Amino acid sequence: MSNNNKEPIFIKEQVSSRLDILWKVHKKCEICNTQKWVIADELINLMPYKGVNLVIGGASYPKIMAICTTCGNTKLFNAMVLDALHKKVDKTHEK
Numbered sequence: 001m002s003n004n005n006k007e008p009i010f011i012k013e014q015v016s017s018r019l020d021i022l023w024k025v026h027k028k029c030e031i032c033n034t035q036k037w038v039i040a041d042e043l044i045n046l047m048p049y050k051g052v053n054l055v056i057g058g059a060s061y062p063k064i065m066a067i068c069t070t071c072g073n074t075k076l077f078n079a080m081v082l083d084a085l086h087k088k089v090d091k092t093h094e095k
């Protein structure tokens with residue numbers, strides 16, 4: 001994900017900690033029965049379906065990917081619900 005000062009940033013470590021607290025049941029992968037999930041470094045974005053044409057500038061639904069490291073099964077979590085996007089702090093003005 002490219003970042004400039006206006007784009008919110010995704011802090012993976014905060015999301016991992018929050019998911020550890022929230023994810024209480026069925027944490028084993030339903031495909032391979034292991035429990036080795038990693039959070040992807042970047043968010044992905046889902047867009048509403050508006051026919052065959054790609055709609056630019058419409059609603060977007062940023063998602064966090066939790067990926068099973070054994071079989072690749074991937075779960076999506078809504079980044080807004082998990083409060084995973086934060087404004088970039090400009091530290092150039094701090095002394």
Ligand SMILES: [Zn+2]
Pocket residue numbers: 029030031032033034068069070071072073
């Ligand atoms: Zn798995």
